Amino acid sequence: MKFDNTLTVTVNALLNTGSIPFLNGEAGIGKSSWVMALAEERNTQCFTTTCNQLGDKCDLTMAKTVPIPGTDDYMQKFFPSAMIQKAIDYAVAHPNEKPILFLDELNRTTSDITSALLSLATARMLGNVMLPDNLLMIAAGNDKGNITPLDSASISRFWTINVLPDYDTFLRVNPDLNKLIRKTLAQNPEKYLLCKQDENTISDDVDPESLQFTTPRTISSLSRWLNEIPREDLINICMLATSTGTSNKTEIYEIITGFTGETEFSKVLLSNLTKEVETDKLTMKKKSASAYSKKPKFLTELETKITIDEVVETIEEATLDNVSDSLAYTLAHIQNNKANNDPRIFETLVRKLDARKLAGKTLMSLQNAYTLPSVDRTVVDRIKDLNPPLYNLLQSLTNK
Numbered sequence: 282m283k284f285d286n287t288l289t290v291t292v293n294a295l296l297n298t299g300s301i302p303f304l305n306g307e308a309g310i311g312k313s314s315w316v317m318a319l320a321e322e323r324n325t326q327c328f329t330t331t332c333n334q335l336g337d338k339c340d341l342t343m344a345k346t347v348p349i350p351g352t353d354d355y356m357q358k359f360f361p362s363a364m365i366q367k368a369i370d371y372a373v374a375h376p377n378e379k380p381i382l383f384l385d386e387l388n389r390t391t392s393d394i395t396s397a398l399l400s401l402a403t404a405r406m407l408g409n410v411m412l413p414d415n416l417l418m419i420a421a422g423n424d425k426g427n428i429t430p431l432d433s434a435s436i437s438r439f440w441t442i443n444v445l446p447d448y449d450t451f452l453r454v455n456p457d458l459n460k461l462i463r464k465t466l467a468q469n470p471e472k473y474l475l476c477k478q479d480e481n482t483i484s485d486d487v488d489p490e491s492l493q494f495t496t497p498r499t500i501s502s503l504s505r506w507l508n509e510i511p512r513e514d515l516i517n518i519c520m521l522a523t524s525t526g527t528s529n530k531t532e533i534y535e536i537i538t539g540f541t542g543e544t545e546f547s548k549v550l551l552s553n554l555t556k557e558v559e560t561d562k563l564t565m566k567k568k569s570a571s572a573y574s575k576k577p578k579f580l581t582e583l584e585t586k587i588t589i590d591e592v593v594e595t596i597e598e599a600t601l602d603n604v605s606d607s608l609a610y611t612l613a614h615i616q617n618n619k620a621n622n623d624p625r626i627f628e629t630l631v632r633k634l635d636a637r638k639l640a641g642k643t644l645m646s647l648q649n650a651y652t653l654p655s656v657d658r659t660v661v662d663r664i665k666d667l668n669p670p671l672y673n674l675l676q677s678l679t680n681k
Contacts, residue, residue, distance in 0.1 A: 282442050282443070282444055282445070283444070283445050283446070283447035283450075284310075284311060284315045284444060284445070284446060284447040284450045284451075285447045285449065285450060288442070288444070289319065289322070291442075292319065292419070293319075293323070295440050296379070296381075296417045296419070299417075300439075300440050301402050301418045301419065301420060301438065301439050301440065302419050302420070302439065302440050302441075302442065303387070303419075303420045303421065303422065303436075303439035303440065303441045303442070304316075304419070304420070304421040304422075304442060304444045305421070305422055305423075305424050305441055305442065305443050305444065306421075306423070306424055306443055306444040306445065307423065307424065307425070307475060307496060308423050308496070308498075309496035309497065309498030309499055310444065310445065310446045310475060310496050310497055310498070311446050311450070311451060311454070311496075311497040311498065312385070312421040312444065313329065313383070313385055313421070314454050314497075315450065315454070316329075316381065316383050316419050316421070317329075317383075318450075318453075318454050319381070319419075320380070320381045323379065323381075324378070325375070325378040325379055325380045325381065326371055326378075326380045326381070327380070327381045327383050328364050328365070328367055328368035328371070328380065328381070328382050328383065329364065329383045329385055330362065330364045330365055330382065330383065330384055330385065331385050331386055332384055332385060332386045332387050332389065332390045332394060332395075332398060333386040333389040333390045334386075335362070335390060335394050361407045361408075361410055365382065365407065368380060368382045368416055369410070369412060369413060369416065372412075372413035372415050372416040373413055375415075376413075376415060378415065379415050379416075379417050380415070380416055380417070381416075381417050381418070381419055382412075382416055382417070382418045382419075383418075383419050383420075383421070384398055384401075384402075384418065384419070384420040384421070385420075385421050386421070386422060386423070387420045387421065387422045387431075388422035388423065388428045388431055389422065389423060389428050395431070398420075399438055401418075402418060402420070402438050402439070403438055420439060424443065425490070445475065446474045446475050446496070446497050448466065448470035448471070448474055451466075451474060451497050451500075455497075455501055455504070457504075457508065458501075458504050459503075459504040459507040459508050461507065461550065461553055461554060461557065462500060462503065462504045462507065462550065464553060465546065465549050465550045465553050466500070466546075468549060469549075472545065472546075473495065473545065473546040473549070474495075474496075474497060474500070475495065475496055475497075476494065476495045476544045476545055476546055477489070477492070477494040477495070477542065477544060478492055478494065478542055478543045478544055479545075482543070492542055492543075493538065493539065493540070493541065493542035493543075494541070494542040494544060495541040495542055495544045495546040495547065499540050499541045499542070500540075500541060500546075502540050503537065503540035503541055506536075506540065511640075511641050512561065513640070513641040513642050513644070513645050514640050514641050515558075516558050516561055516645065517640065517641075517644055517645065517648070517678060518532050518533050518536070519531075519533045519554065519555065519558045520558070520648075520677075520678045520679075533551065533554070534547075534551055537550060537551055537554075573609065573610055573613035573614065573650065576610055577603065577606045577607050577610055579599060579603040579604075579606070579607050580606075580607040580610055580611065580626075582595065583595060583596070583607065583626050584626065589625050589629070592625050592626060592629050593629055593633075596629055596630065596633045597633065601634075601635070601638055601639070601643065602643055604630055604633060604634050605634060605639065605643045605644075605646065605647050606643075606646065607630055608627075608630040608631065608634060608647060608650075609646045609647045609649075609650035610650070611626070611627055611630065612647075612650040612651060612653065612655065612656050612660070613650045613653055613655060614655070615627075615655050615656065615660060628663075628667055631663070631664055631667040631668050631671065632667050632668055634668065634671055636668070636670040636671040636673075636674045637670070639674065644674075644678075647675070648675060648678045648679060651675045651679055652679050
């Protein structure tokens with residue numbers, strides 16, 4: 282069943298009867314976010330206990346032997362884990378609400394912890410601590426991987442349903458989803474929301490289960506990265522012609538597949554991104570070209586310097602933007618610019634520009650100037666001799 286309105290209506294009715302839904306499905310398909318959204322729709326709170334983070338049963342019950350006041354005797358007292366105690370406290374403090382205790386990763390823990398959690402589900406008690414009547418429970422687990430299968434007695438304590446991601450629900454719980462990802466998913470949501478690498482492309486010595494794949498969780502992570510990175514930096518990464526390591530993949534494809542695996546979704550996303558970047562490059566190139574019409578004040582200042590020492594000292598004290606903009610202007614007007622007639626300025630600008638610090642609009646402006654017809658083979662070779670790292674960076678972006 283998908284994470285759609287039918288599931289929401291069904292689970293709400295189950296919770297109201299005191300039943301415990303068990304959501305079973307692939308890792309990362311949105312079980313946790315769906316339960317949290319459900320609690321929000323019910324105008325209450327969700328308290329998540331991630332079961333596979335519990336070391337043993339003691340982490341769940343926190344049983345301690347404490348003295349009985351006024352006597353020489355001792356008794357055993359239980360202190361539920363912090364999140365369960367928060368759920369209990371909230372339920373007691375809000376008797377008109379029905380908060381949710383969410384037992385996540387129920388079948389990815391040890392058998393003794395699972396046993397204690399199952400007792401919690403049926404007896405509604407941890408040691409001698411009772412759960413409030415208004416505290417509801419939902420459980421979830423994975424259907425494959427490193428799991429501990431629940432036996433028939435355990436399964437019978439739950440209403441069990443195999444769940445799948447739903448496109449409309451995913452969009453609803455991810456209002457800030459990156460526009461490019463939204464566009465890519467819309468092309469084939471049934472296929473792209475949950476997909477793995479084609480088994481025919483996987484080496485025999487590689488376990489398919491160990492490979493990254495596309496799920497709502499990994500898509501959301503990629504979306505956050507795309508929303509965070511400055512557009513100019515993203516364009517520069519996309520333009521890198523070099524491959525990384527021995528994988529023979531471009532930098533941007535390595536980044537995308539690090540999130541969502543070598544799946545059909547990743548390939549289509551890369552294609553859509555490449556088309557957008559080409560459009561953005563043309564727009565930014567036009568803006569950069571118009572910027573070359575006005576000589577930077579810093580370059581004018583450099584041209585007043587008499588000695589090479591004065592030129593070097595002025596450039597060393599300048600900002601990265603001043604040096605880069607001056608070099609970009611010089612490249613754009615290299616056939617008739619005074620800086621070209623005075624090689625000291627051009628050569629010092631090239632030598633002193635730190636390629637490792639170039640990024641965003643600064644790099645884009647310099648890169649666009651480097652692609653202009655005025656920058657002939659002689660100029661390119663001169664940059665290569667003066668500053669190999671800068672030459673390598675510009676070549677990787679332009680392949681001139």
